[in-house]
């Protein structure tokens with residue numbers, strides 16, 4: 492793919508010119524702009540760890556940059572990043588790319604891979620019927636995305652700041668919903684629809700280690716201590732301490748390529 496610079500130019504113009512001018516809105520936008528750029532970098536790093544050729548690396552980078560393009564329109568329409576209270580931002584993103592003819596200079600295969608990866612980046616699980624190429628890029632963007640979100644929320648929890656955009660307007664009432672910790676012990680990921688509180692969201696973030704695909708992603712999350720930081724923001728609980736040990740073991744195993 493030779494259109495990387497064109498896509499970056501389009502992305503930059505699209506997000507910078509978006510009609511949200513109040514400070515809170517701009518802050519929300521900047522959050523997503525920074526996230527998109529870092530996810531593009533993570534995507535390239537994972538691609539390199541898999542010995543991708545130049546064309547595939549450029550494709551991975553483009554998917555990373557564009558995966559959350561629906562967030563800007565979502566926020567403009569609904570003033571939230573919570574899909575359950577607005578609409579699915581991944582499908583909205585694919586629609587934005589089509590409506591703006593962003594991908595028309597690319598070949599058909601590349602267009603399909605980008606639209607498919609953007610559409611499935613936030614699904615609870617990767618669809619089982621994806622063709623091989625789509626499956627690979629879809630898994631890659633999901634890992635690249637999780638690395639950055641875990642970094643953003645870790646820094647946020649440590650800072651003690653409050654942002655409704657990051658907390659998705661969830662109540663911070665110190666409760667954890669029954670069943671979520673048990674699900675994580677069973678190797679399941681948490682469905683966003685089950686989240687009732689901010690602590691549930693934190694547990695959901697810990698549970699992403701059950702949905703990683705590539706050793707580099709596991710190592711990046713492990714080395715940066717994201718699990719420990721997120722855990723520190725949760726209430727004191729022996730069960731959660733045990734969960735952390737369990738998840739750390741799984742992460743180390745993924746990072747070594749053992750599973």
Ligand SMILES: [Fe+2]
Pocket residue numbers: 558559580612613
């Ligand atoms: Fe997203």
